[in-house]
Amino acid sequence: MPKGILGVPACLFADCLYWNNWIPTREFERSEETPFQPKETRLACWLSFCAAESLVTCPYSCKCNSDTLEVDCSGLGLSSIPFDIPTNTRTFLFLNNQLSSLPGQAFSNLSALQRLDLSNNFLDQLPENIFRDLVNLTELQLRNNSIRSLDKDLLQNTVLLCQLDLSINGLAQIPSGIFDDLSSLRWLSLRSNRLQSLDRVTFEPLVSLQQLQVGDNPWECDCNLRDFKYWMEWFSYRGGKLDQLACTLPKELRGKDMRMVPMEMFNYCSQLEDENSSTVLDNIGPPCNKGSPAAPKPKTSPETEEEPSVVCPQKQKYRPVSVRRAIGTVIIAGVVCGIVCIMMVVAAAYGCIYASLMAKYHRELKKRQPLMGDTEGEHEEQKQISSVA
């Protein structure tokens, strides 16, 4: 990508071209801060000729680098996002500040942004549309905030996202569907949150994922986590790296890595499900929520624990697009096969009826002309007998 074109506005005046330092301008001073004296006379030039490009302002007291198109507002004790971030900014760093809330429009004009770092702030909620315009975002750091919940559609448009850090927050659950559009995501951290369980279908769209961090969460290794264990096994099988998922509950499994818990420990889940298969409306509480876990069997040897002997039925929950499509294909194939089968049965029946009718017809034909048929037969028999003799 040509650096110069994006780095410097299309202002052709020589003086303006030197305007690469992104010197803070008077307009963006905060009233409580000491006035800043713009010494450069170029400022006037820039304001008059280049302002229309809106490319080269640098938010007050932030550091800007016009080569890398990086705006760094870290560690300034700021409690709000500057409103004058240049629209061609590729990297925006806002670490170690006092940010506790974000207006919905905070990043609305930054569609060139590739890297956004809001780590070490005090965010507790993110507006649903906050990242809507960041279509080129590849790295999003939200480490060490106080985020307690995420909206399902939060990452709908950030389809190029490669790296997402949500560690050290207060997340108690990850909504289904939030990762549906992140097929490019390679690195994801959910470390140090309050997660007790994860849903398998939430993670299935992450087809490029290579590394997942889930450590330091109060995992409940019960039926709710069983399907996710299947996903983890598949993820490890295709080479994904996962840190430790250590169980906190039930007591018998405390401190054990979920991946090392044999699948047989979850057999009771299927039984519970069978017992009340009538509860299809299990959006909030999966059936085996309150069921006490079966008494732990003596540990099986590591060799036997790999084979998932029980096929657990899929629950009627949110399904990703691929699964829905696959189900559609199966249904269509079933219908077509059914039609073909019916046609074959009809054809066979028709054939049988036709054959029996023809046989009957021939028999009756013979009865009506007994002499001709019989004499011919006798003649032939006599010929055969004579030839044998």
Ligand SMILES: *[C@@H]1O[C@H](CO)[C@@H](O)[C@H](O)[C@H]1NC(C)=O
């Ligand atoms: C974004 O840009 C549009 C037009 O380019 C402008 O009207 C709007 O005020 C900008 N929004 C923000 C938050 O800067």
Ligand SMILES: *[C@@H]1O[C@H](CO)[C@@H](O)[C@H](O)[C@H]1NC(C)=O
């Ligand atoms: C996003 O990235 C693509 C490809 O790198 C580029 O063509 C496009 O201009 C970028 N969008 C913006 C708004 O910068």
Ligand SMILES: *[C@@H]1O[C@H](CO)[C@@H](O)[C@H](O)[C@H]1NC(C)=O
């Ligand atoms: C998290 O952020 C707070 C406030 O910014 C800071 O004091 C603390 O050291 C950070 N913790 C970690 C583990 O980074």
Ligand SMILES: *[C@@H]1O[C@H](CO)[C@@H](O)[C@H](O)[C@H]1NC(C)=O
């Ligand atoms: C199904 O399981 C749930 C949760 O364990 C329980 O509350 C409910 O009573 C059960 N329903 C039936 C029909 O057994």
